[in-house]
Amino acid sequence: MTRTKGDPSALRAHNRQTILNHLRQLGPVSRTQLVELTGLSSAAITGITAELIEDQLLTEQSTGEAGISGGRRPIYLGIKYSAHYAVGLKLREDRIEGVLTDLSTHVLAHLVEDLTIHDPLQVAVQIHTLCSKLYRHARIDADHVIGIGIALSGVIDALHGTVVHAPLLGWHDVPLAPLVRKCTGLPTHVDNDVNSLAAAERLFGHGKQTSHFLTVALGRGLGGALVLGGELHRGRQGGAGEFGHNLAVPDGRLCSCGRRGCLEAYVAEPALLAQFQAQHPDLSSSVTTIPALVALAESHPGAAGLLRRAGQLLGTHLSYLVNTINPELIIIAGEGTRLGPLFFDSLRKAVHESAFDCLGDDLPIVIDIWPDDDFTPWARGAASLAVQCAFDFGTLAKGGDMVHR
Incomplete structure (x- = not known):
């Protein structure tokens, strides 16, 4: 993502990203602690955290103890993981494995469907239908889904959402992310399946x-x-x-x-x-x-x-x-x-x-031992491709694609 030096909106997005990633790594902290951790001013922390609360990315979770000299008890801020959702899909040559997760990539619903046709447009349509089924299974409002992550084996141009080469599907230079985005209306992120596992490990894993x-x-x-x-x-x-x-x-x-x-x-x-x-x-x-x-x-x-x-x-x-x-x-x-x-x-x-x-x-x-016959780590990794944009860009990517840096 290109940022213009001195661009106020870019600086604000960077500061939002900084705050979110500190909270992701450390858990709930107070505004005063965020000032110390980030080097931002108290006014900047107050303003940016108010925006993040309004966007339902942060929430005031608890109140700490007052200091030795008394005074106001600090209010701890944490990420509101349950307010937004992501879809993760693992494409295999014979099936699609799908999950719906919250922003912590906790799995709320999962489905497996046979994949019998490899035509890219038909696959995109099937993905749209599968997403709707996941929403119904999890009983969530589709308006709170921030994006779709798709993982598959092969060489993937993640920047443009293009499958350069996927031998198992017989695909070459398939613009999968634009096709799925057109069908679903959601930001769509496509990457190699092992990269998706690494993305999940980076966000919330080892x-x-x-x-x-x-x-x-x-x-x-x-x-x-x-x-x-x-x-x-x-x-x-x-x-x-x-x-x-x-x-x-x-x-x-x-x-x-x-x-x-x-x-x-x-x-x-x-x-x-x-x-x-x-x-x-x-x-x-x-x-x-x-x-x-x-x-x-x-x-x-x-x-x-x-x-x-x-x-x-x-x-x-x-x-x-x-x-x-x-x-x-x-x-x-x-x-x-x-x-x-x-x-x-x-x-x-x-x-x-x-x-x-x-x-x-x-x-x-x-x-990282997986249970036998458990497909969800692959699909959960795919969901992390969408989730990481909230942390890497400091905002939700509704209505358009955000590419990875």
Whole structure:
């Protein structure tokens, strides 16, 4: 978002953003504390917080205790998370997973619908219908919905809301955000699904107090998202983080992208199952799921060895990213978080041993374990794409798109 130096409206929006993000990170504080935290004058804090209360972004939540010398008790301000809503949608090749959340991305309603037609305009129409169903399920006023976030696998131009390349849907240069906005009348934000997870972690998750972190999504595929200086780093074409397609084994296993030897072809869940079944054909009919493979690994040396080697391989490649960006934190999410201690103990060891000098020492690696068959983290991450605009721009984005900075 471009701001003109000295532009009063831009300065006011920046100050609103500053106040909202302090409250998001710290919780309720008084106006006096906001003066100390932000460096703004008392008059500025009074005026801006009055605007935010009028916009139903802030509320006076409680009264603190008076100081030792008496005087008025301070009034604490907090974000009014329940006053506005966002829709989050995860697009897969065969279905749409949707949630409706409040501004804290707490899920209020969720739905799954089959996706049988990939025509972009028809998908936009289906999204409009699904949104209406979510509003009815949650019994909320659609006028309080601030926007829609859509997450999908592929290379996404988030600035313009264009799907540059989504192989699973067969899409190239699809202006998805404008299509959905035209159907729904709501600001629409489209991004890579792993970026959406990182956005959620940045707002309210493990990365809430962290400026530089890496989110890794492991499951059917493997991808990463970078938050650097508190901002998502998307790269020139929105393709930053596709380290799952780095070469791991020259002329190795065939990857879903059509190339051979990609890291994903050795550590993603389908790849792990395929490797085990090829190595142990006598067990291929009984080991068809990741939970079955993890359970068998407790007593089967072949399964245990496969998980250890895969964890070590992923950890080694993560160490290259540690050497490159020096993150404060690594968060691993996705369905693959169920791979268990054999996999993740090997991963942690490889990161710490392979990273240069001290870069891997005491580096937190959080395994954000997902419940089995729970789609809501993906869709909730998508909702955060819309929610973050309220915090990044200091205002609600009703009636038009606001792009990410």
